[in-house]
Amino acid sequence: MRVLLSTYGSRGDVEPLVALAVQLQRRGAEVRMCAPPDQEFVDLLEREGVPHVPFLKPWRSWERPPTPEESHQRVTDFIRAQYDTVAEAAAGCDVVVATTASSSARSTTSSSSAGSPPSSTTVARAP
Numbered sequence: 001m002r003v004l005l006s007t008y009g010s011r012g013d014v015e016p017l018v019a020l021a022v023q024l025q026r027r028g029a030e031v032r033m034c035a036p037p038d039q040e041f042v043d044l045l046e047r048e049g050v051p052h053v054p055f056l057k058p059w060r061s062w063e064r065p066p067t068p069e070e071s072h073q074r075v076t077d078f079i080r081a082q083y084d085t086v087a088e089a090a091a092g093c094d095v096v097v098a099t100t101a102s103s104s105a106r107s108t109t110s111s112s113s114a115g116s117p118p119s120s121t122t123v124a125r126a127p
Helices: 011-026 039-048 068-089
Strands: 002-008 030-035 052-054 095-100 120-125
Touching: 002 011, 002 068, 011 030, 011 039, 011 095, 030 039, 030 068, 039 052, 052 068
Parallel strands: 002 030, 002 095, 030 052
Antiparallel strands: 095 120
């Protein structure tokens, strides 16, 4: 089975998917992972033997925008760019697992009302 894992965020977003990648590899899956190109993630993926498909913008490069409208626009622009990377990396995969806080940053969820940041996970069978 060929699997693409994809996330964009901090260590709390990336590390769980790296652990999943390692376990899938142990079970015979061919796994690659889209993640930010920050050096800490490059090193982690290399150390764990998980092929890395980097996004263009490092996680640590994000600056807090001054207005909610600018924040929304930055997230929108990034998500558009993210789709191209994921679509290319998903070629030949049987399954795609994607998780990120940015895809639901503008949504209202029960987790956000409970004090946790909103998040989203998508599992899809690749065409």
